[in-house]
Amino acid sequence: MLNPFYRIENVEDGLAVWNIYRNEPVLKVTGKSVKFLHQAAEYQDVTEANTELKRKLSQRGIFLDAKRASMYKKLLMWTEEFESVIDRYKSSEVIIRCLQQTDIRMLASAGQSIFEKTGLTAFSGNTNATYIHYLVFYDSKEALQRLVKLIDRRYCSTLFLCKTNENEILEIGPCYPITASFCFDCLIDNLDRYRVIYTRVNECLPAEMLENEYLKAIMDYYTLFMTTLAQTHERKILIEYGSCSSTTVIPPRSPRCTCYIESQSGSFADT
Numbered sequence: 001m002l003n004p005f006y007r008i009e010n011v012e013d014g015l016a017v018w019n020i021y022r023n024e025p026v027l028k029v030t031g032k033s034v035k036f037l038h039q040a041a042e043y044q045d046v047t048e049a050n051t052e053l054k055r056k057l058s059q060r061g062i063f064l065d066a067k068r069a070s071m072y073k074k075l076l077m078w079t080e081e082f083e084s085v086i087d088r089y090k091s092s093e094v095i096i097r098c099l100q101q102t103d104i105r106m107l108a109s110a111g112q113s114i115f116e117k118t119g120l121t122a123f124s125g126n127t128n129a130t131y132i133h134y135l136v137f138y139d140s141k142e143a144l145q146r147l148v149k150l151i152d153r154r155y156c157s158t159l160f161l162c163k164t165n166e167n168e169i170l171e172i173g174p175c176y177p178i179t180a181s182f183c184f185d186c187l188i189d190n191l192d193r194y195r196v197i198y199t200r201v202n203e204c205l206p207a208e209m210l211e212n213e214y215l216k217a218i219m220d221y222y223t224l225f226m227t228t229l230a231q232t233h234e235r236k237i238l239i240e241y242g243s244c245s246s247t248t249v250i251p252p253r254s255p256r257c258t259c260y261i262e263s264q265s266g267s268f269a270d271t
Helices: 033-042 051-059 065-079 089-101 112-116 117-124 141-148 184-190 206-222 257-266
Strands: 007-011 014-019 027-028 102-108 133-139 160-167 168-177 194-202 237-240 245-248
Touching: 014 089, 065 089, 065 117, 089 141, 089 206, 102 112, 102 117, 112 117, 112 133, 117 245, 133 141, 141 184, 160 206, 168 206, 194 237, 206 237
Parallel strands: 102 133, 133 160
Antiparallel strands: 007 014, 014 027, 160 168, 168 237, 194 245, 237 245
């Protein structure tokens, strides 16, 4: 399917693909490839396109499978909410390019079926990913301690937590960018140190809320936090019957953290 951020139009010598936020094409197609792009636009399919055109369309994220395309429709809706000072064209191109190089990896002690029911699976399974994001479902701190040991901080872009009770979501977030010195022990110790700052009515089911918050958090990450769409950056959303509550910031590091002390001296503790 055609990525909703793009449109295809006729130009003098063939066809062109345009980002909806720009007045110049991002890709022009001429010669024999025009027929294939015509078919792709009409039938939402690129299976008949030649190898070179497929490569270009795939690299640019111009054509997507149906599941991923539905996720991009949400991204487009949220892009419309960007503040006027943010260049929507440049931001959308960065987000699309980065998502083409993204792999969401799920770790779970419980709640695995929740992930499988979300559209986030559209971004999993990329073995050549540049950006690796971990979504961790856990039901206890002990389980979380076991799961984070499976994460290699050198190749992890973000960590997003989701507390569950079997297949029921209890908490969404927090989310953190990960560096080589990130201290998982401090984070786990701090997870319950927060206050509720406001409560609101649930506007969607918890699984959809998780999907939306996760996508927004990744968008914020890829725009270098020029956008602040997600409510889960260093915060939790607590799920209750018919309502949800947002918390104060949960710092990922303790002032007494031995990792921080050792990082200042040039070494890191193995946590």
